[in-house]
Amino acid sequence: MLSKNIQTFIACDCDYKDADIVIFGAPFDSTTSFRPGTRFGPQAIRSESFGIETYSPYQDKDLSDINVFDCGDLELPFGSPEKALLDIEQRTQTILDDGKIPCMIGGEHLVTLGAVRASAKKFKDLVIIQFDAHADLRDDYLGVKLSHACVMRRCHDILGDGRIFQFGIRSGDREEFVFSGSHTYMNKFNFDSISESVQKIGPSPVYFTLDLDVLDPSEFPGTGTPEAGGVGFKELLAAIQQISELNIIGFDINELSPVYDTSGRSTALACKTLREILLSVSSIP
Numbered sequence: 379m380l381s382k383n384i385q386t387f388i389a390c391d392c393d394y395k396d397a398d399i400v401i402f403g404a405p406f407d408s409t410t411s412f413r414p415g416t417r418f419g420p421q422a423i424r425s426e427s428f429g430i431e432t433y434s435p436y437q438d439k440d441l442s443d444i445n446v447f448d449c450g451d452l453e454l455p456f457g458s459p460e461k462a463l464l465d466i467e468q469r470t471q472t473i474l475d476d477g478k479i480p481c482m483i484g485g486e487h488l489v490t491l492g493a494v495r496a497s498a499k500k501f502k503d504l505v506i507i508q509f510d511a512h513a514d515l516r517d518d519y520l521g522v523k524l525s526h527a528c529v530m531r532r533c534h535d536i537l538g539d540g541r542i543f544q545f546g547i548r549s550g551d552r553e554e555f556v557f558s559g560s561h562t563y564m565n566k567f568n569f570d571s572i573s574e575s576v577q578k579i580g581p582s583p584v585y586f587t588l589d590l591d592v593l594d595p596s597e598f599p600g601t602g603t604p605e606a607g608g609v610g611f612k613e614l615l616a617a618i619q620q621i622s623e624l625n626i627i628g629f630d631i632n633e634l635s636p637v638y639d640t641s642g643r644s645t646a647l648a649c650k651t652l653r654e655i656l657l658s659v660s661s662i663p
Contacts, residue, residue: 380472383450387652388427389441390448398444399656400473403451404485404492404630406462409525413602415635419648420451420483422636427649436615437657444660446481459488459524466492470628474500479659483652484632486602487514487526490587494533497628501583506533506542507575507621509614510589511605513550513564515557534561543575545617546592549605568609569617579624586621586629588655590648600644602635611647615654622658629655 380394390401403420410416432441452469454462466482470493473480482493487510498504508514508530515534519525523532534542542562546569558564563578565571591601594608609617634648 380449383448385424386448387424389432390446392445392447394447396445397447397478399446399479399481401448401481402469403483404466404489405451406454406489407486408456409488410486410602415637416486416633418636419634422645423483423648426645430649434657439657443662463492467496470496480628482630487529487589487632490630491529491532494585497585498536503582505579505582505584507584507586508544509546509592511549511591513547513554515554545569546609548607572617572620581625583627584624586626588631589633591633598644598647600636600639601633618658626659
C-alpha cells in the first residue's frame with residue numbers, strides 16, 4: 379500500500395484502499411528541448427490547488443464526493459530518461475493492479491510513455507487520446523529517441539496504427555504530419571471531430587494525456603514550448619466532458635512550467651483543469 383503524502387491536491391486525501399483514483403507526480407524535464415522547468419509543475423499544482431474550490435459549477439460535482447488518494451511525487455533521476463520511465467511504469471502498474479485509475483502530474487510529456495507502457499501491458503486493446511499543440515511524432519530529436527518531441531511515436535511503437543487520437547495539433551515538422559496521415563487520427567487546431575472519435579473508440583480502454591500547451595499561450599503562457607493558435611479553457615473543458623463518456627483507465631496532465639508565468643494564472647488554470655478531469659472521470663453521476 380502506498381503511503382499518504384503530506385501535501386495533496388485539494389480534497390484528494392482519502393485512504394489508498396478506498397481510492398478510485400490515485401494521483402502521483404512525475405517531476406521530470408531532462409529532455410525538454412526549449413525552456414525547462416516542468417519538474418516544478420506537480421509541486422506548484424498541489425500548492426496552488428487550495429486557491430480553487432472543491433466544487434465545480436460546470437459539472438455540479440464536488441471533489442469531496444469522490445475518493446482520490448495523492449501519494450506525492452516520484453523521486454526521478456534526471457540523468458536517465460529510461461530509469462525515470464521505468465519508475466513511472468512501475469508506479470502506474472501498481473495502481474492499475476490494485477484496480478484503481480492512475481492520474482500522473484508531469485513533468486515534461488515524455489513521462490507519458492512510462493504510464494502507457496504499464497497500461498498497454500494490462501489492456502491489450504489500449505487507445506490513447508492526446509490533447510496537445512505538438513504532434514510529438516518525431517522518430518528522434520537530435521538523434522535521441524527518448525524525447526518529449528518523440529513521445530507519441532514511441533507510444534505508436536507499442537500500440538501500432540489507428541490507436542492514437544490527437545487533437546489541437548498545430549506544430550511539428552512535415553514528416554510528423556505525413557506520418558500521422560497513415561498511422562494516427564489527427565484533428566489539427568481544435569476538437570471538431572471529437573464526437574466522431576468517441577463513437578469510433580467505443581468501449582475500448584483509453585489512456586488520456588493532456589499537454590497543457592494545447593491551450594493558447596494568451597490563456598496559458600506558463601509552459602516550455604508555447605504555440606500560438608490554441609484553444610481556450612471552455613473549449614478544453616467541453617472536450618474533456620465529451621471523452622469522459624469513454625472507458626478511461628488512466629490519464630495525465632503535463633507541461634506546466636510555472637516559472638514562466640509569475641502571475642500564477644497558468645498554475646491556477648492547470649489546477650482547475652485537473653479538478654474538472656478528476657470529476658469527469660470519477661464514477662459519481
